[in-house]
Amino acid sequence: QQPVQSPQAVILREGEDAVINCSSSKALYSVHWYRQKHGEAPVFLMILLKGGEQKGHEKISASFNEKKQQSSLYLTASQLSYSGTYFCGTTGGNTDKLIFGTGTRLQVFP
Amino acid sequence: DVKVTQSSRYLVKRTGEKVFLECVQDMDHENMFWYRQDPGLGLRLIYFSYDVKMKEKGDIPEGYSVSREKKERFSLILESASTNQTSMYLCASSLIGKLFFGSGTQLSVL
Numbered sequence A: 001q002q003p004v005q006s007p008q009a010v011i012l013r014e015g016e017d018a019v020i021n022c023s024s025s026k027a028l029y030s031v032h033w034y035r036q037k038h039g040e041a042p043v044f045l046m047i048l049l050k051g052g053e054q055k056g057h058e059k060i061s062a063s064f065n066e067k068k069q070q071s072s073l074y075l076t077a078s079q080l081s082y083s084g085t086y087f088c089g090t091t092g093g094n095t096d097k098l099i100f101g102t103g104t105r106l107q108v109f110p
Numbered sequence B: 001d002v003k004v005t006q007s008s009r010y011l012v013k014r015t016g017e018k019v020f021l022e023c024v025q026d027m028d029h030e031n032m033f034w035y036r037q038d039p040g041l042g043l044r045l046i047y048f049s050y051d052v053k054m055k056e057k058g059d060i061p062e063g064y065s066v067s068r069e070k071k072e073r074f075s076l077i078l079e080s081a082s083t084n085q086t087s088m089y090l091c092a093s094s095l096i097g098k099l100f101f102g103s104g105t106q107l108s109v110l
Helices: none
Strands: A004-006 A009-013 A018-023 A030-036 A043-048 A054-057 A060-065 A070-075 A084-091 A104-109 B004-006 B010-013 B019-025 B031-038 B042-051 B054-057 B064-070 B073-078 B087-095 B098-101 B105-109
Touching: A004 A084, A009 A018, A018 A084, A018 A104, A030 A060, A030 A070, A043 A060, A043 B098, A070 A084, A084 B042, B004 B087, B010 B019, B019 B031, B019 B087, B019 B105, B031 B064, B031 B073, B042 B064, B042 B073, B054 B064, B073 B087
Parallel strands: A009 A104, B010 B105
Antiparallel strands: A004 A018, A018 A070, A030 A043, A030 A084, A054 A060, A060 A070, A084 A104, B004 B019, B019 B073, B031 B042, B031 B087, B042 B054, B064 B073, B087 B098, B087 B105
16 A cells, blocks of 8 residues: 655765655555654655646655656755655545655765 | 644553543644654554544554544544554644644553
């Protein structure tokens, strides 16, 4: 039931780029992205609602391929503040019930 | 500012005890959620409530029940706590799909 995220972990130097993928075996209505810093609650990044939609948030953007039931989160020119665990969440059909993936741990070093 | 308050940050209980985890939101949101977070497993949905007295099971409802008698309050109940329910519990409320999380309750069952 949980969407699958890959990779499980990413290590970057400042300024490098990363891609985090999220895929589901079920038809998706929306994809949500959250970031959780160590010891803190998850924080909302963005929601993608339409097939093929792409959204941006600072240097973090995402795409949603409804047909493939996949979403990707793109982090460009990473900063130290990007470190944390990224979760995708998905909803299917006519419900706001949000199911999260297992997370991707991102560490950015100077 | 948006606020989701969980009654306890840390809780220690004995096996077999009945445990209540309380969550209050001050934003008049209709949707509320209970997740548990375990290393490597991400955020797993226990229960979801979309209105007062309305609920849906999540992926792991076994051993848990919930109560939503008032819109602002969503309680998670462990009828008979077991050691495998030792975990971080996160409550959230949502508006137009955007979740706001509480700071979490770390429950230890001994």
